[in-house]
Amino acid sequence: MAQGFAFDGQSLITPGQIIRPNDHQNLPSSDQLILAKAELAIALDLCLQQFQSGVDPHAIIRRVTETLHQLRRRFHARIWDEIVPLVQAHPVTDFVFQDPFTKWSFDKPRGYSGDAHLLDFIYGHSEVEGEIAAATELGRKIYDYTKDASSSVAVRERRDLLARRVDDIASKHDDQIEVLAVASGHLREASLSIALREGRIKRWVALDQDPLSVGTVTRDFAGTPVEAINGSVKTLISGRHKLGTLDFVYAAGLYDYLADGVAVKLTKRCLQMVKPGGSFLFANFSQATRVDGYMETFMNWPLLLRTEDDMQSIAENATGTDDVSISVWSGENLDVIYCEIKKL
Ligand SMILES: C[S@@+](CC[C@H](N)C(=O)[O-])C[C@H]1O[C@@H](n2cnc3c(N)ncnc32)[C@H](O)[C@@H]1O
Incomplete structure (x- = not known):
């Protein structure tokens, strides 16, 4: 299972704070470091030459992404930390x-x-159109590749899955349902929800620590049952928000930053806010992703990658002997894993 500092759930994660599991075991030899650095130099120098000679940028990024993935996978975490x-x-x-x-x-x-603006690049939202238009031709070609990288495809699938889940739950209730998105970002999934459009949602609370994102949600969903509130994992765990109970609580794009201890505490807290028959769903990037190396280096965006067993174990540690049913599954391209805990 992913290890790390016991983040307090409020301090935001910046690179350097994420620790990989084998950090302290079987320290690598200096030969390994020399080998990794040599392989990296060859790959990056080739990449540079290819850009300079006008090779197809998609082919360049595809190759360097795979090389970085292999280096991250093959070498010890300490070596990888020097590579980044x-x-x-x-x-x-x-x-x-x-x-x-x-x-x-x-x-x-x-x-x-x-941040949520970064996610808008993945969603291809109109908010980022100006930045894309202002990029160089090469920049737009690279973006054409990165916006369709497996991680981006999986994040769009995650947004679609959440909207469908809300609609599905709403369709099974005679009354309007109540929903909470933890770390909602810009709550882009809500624009895809038919239930929201058809008035079958009583309230859809969007909680995020970033006041800019809270402002965007307030503006974009004015006049709807969406309520944006400023709050963090820490304020949620400490019970500072009086949100009552809800039919569906979910967190996407958050657990990837939470160490196991905080993830378990947050799961417990979220389940307390779920009505009987309702559920809590959380998502996490998977160890199966092949874009980890590109994300950690060029994007400076490290994540705590998990396995299906890790998700199951967070759910089991959070629920103990409670009467729940736990389902864990992977998205279509395996880059994102989901866990849904239903309160029986
Ligand atoms: C990757 S974005 C995901 C946004 C949205 N859920 C989505 O899937 O598009 C992560 C979001 O988590 C929020 N966040 C990060 N750490 C948080 C914390 N400790 N408490 C509350 N929100 C947090 C960020 O402000 C950001 O909006």
Whole structure:
């Protein structure tokens, strides 16, 4: 299972805070470091030459993404930690950073990884049209690739799945339903919900720690049952919000930043807010993803990757002997895993 600091659930995760499981075991030899650095130099220098000679940017990014994935997988975490800044300082970034999505992720204008504006690059939302139009031709071509990388496809599937889940739950209730999105970002899934459009939602609470995202949700969903509130994992766990109980509570794009201890506490808390017969769903990026190396280097966006067993274990630790049913499954391309806990 993923290990790490016991984040307090409020401090935002920045690179360097995420620790991989085997950090302290079987420390690597210096030969391994030399080998990894040599392989990296060959791959990045080739990448640079190819950009300079006008090779198809999709082919370049595809190859370097796979190379970085293999390096991350094959070498010890300590070696990988030395590789990351070398990639980030390499002249090839002059080309790769022309992609406005990669550049936004690397720069972190909001001070933390994975903000909702970054997700809008994945959703292809109109909010980012100006930035894409202002990019260079090469930047737009790279974005064409990164927006359709497996991780991006999986995040769009996640948004669609959440909207369908809300609709499905609403269709099984005679009364209007109540929903809570934890770490809602811009709550883009709500625009896809038929139940919201048809007035079958009583309230859809969108909680996020970022006041800019709370402001965007307030603006975009004015006059609907969506209520945006400022709050964090910490304020939620401490019971500061009086939200009552709801039919469906979910968290997407959040557990990837939470160490196991906090993940279990948050799961317990969210389940307390679920009505009998309702459910809590959380998603997490999977260890099966092959874009981990690109994300951690060029995007400076490390995540706590989990397995289906890790998700099951968070759910079991959070529920103990409670009367619940737990389902764990992977999305279509396996990059994102889901766990839904239904209160019986
Ligand atoms: C990757 S985005 C996901 C947004 C949205 N759920 C989606 O799937 O598009 C992560 C969101 O989590 C929020 N977030 C990060 N840490 C948080 C915390 N400790 N408490 C509440 N929100 C948090 C960020 O502000 C950001 O909006």
